[in-house]
Amino acid sequence: MDNNKPRKARANESSETEKFVRLADRFIRVANTANSKLLATDIHMAFLYGAARYNAFVAKNVLDVPNHEAFVTEMTAAYTEMLRNHLADPSV
Template sequence: MDSTETEKFVRLADRFIRIANTANAKIPATDIHMAFLYGAARYNAFVAKNVIEAEDHEAFVTEMVAAYTEMLRNHLADPNV
C-alpha cells in the first residue's frame, strides 16, 4: 500500500472511530465496541461471500482473525491510544 492509499485507509478508519466516539456520549464504550465487532464480522462475511466469492470460508476466517489480532496488538502497544 503506497502512502496515498495508506492515508485514505486511515481516514476511512478514522470516520468509523468518530462514529464510535460520538455514540459514546450516550452508549457505553463496552456496548459500542461489541457492535463494531459484530458489524465488521457481518460486513466481512458479505464481502467474502458476494464480492471476493471466497470458496473456503474457514481459510477466510483464519485470515481475518490473523489480521485483526495483528491490528489489535499494534494498537494496544501504541502509547497514544
C-alpha cells in the same frame, strides 16, 4: 519503506495508506459520537459484530471465497495483529 521503488509508486502507496487511515478514522468518530450516549463496552461489541457481518458479505458476495474457514483464519490473524499493534501504541 522500499527506497528502490520509483518515487511515484511510493507516493501512491502513501496516498492509499492515508485514505485507509482516514476511512478508519471515520468509523472511530462514529464510535466516539455514540459514546456520549452508550457504553464503550456496548459500542466496541457492536463494531466487532458489524465488521464480522460486513466481512462475511464481502467474502461471500464480492470475493466469492470458496473456503470460509480459511477466510476466517486470515481475518482473525489480521485482527489479532491490528489489535496488538494498537494495544502497544502509547498514544491510544
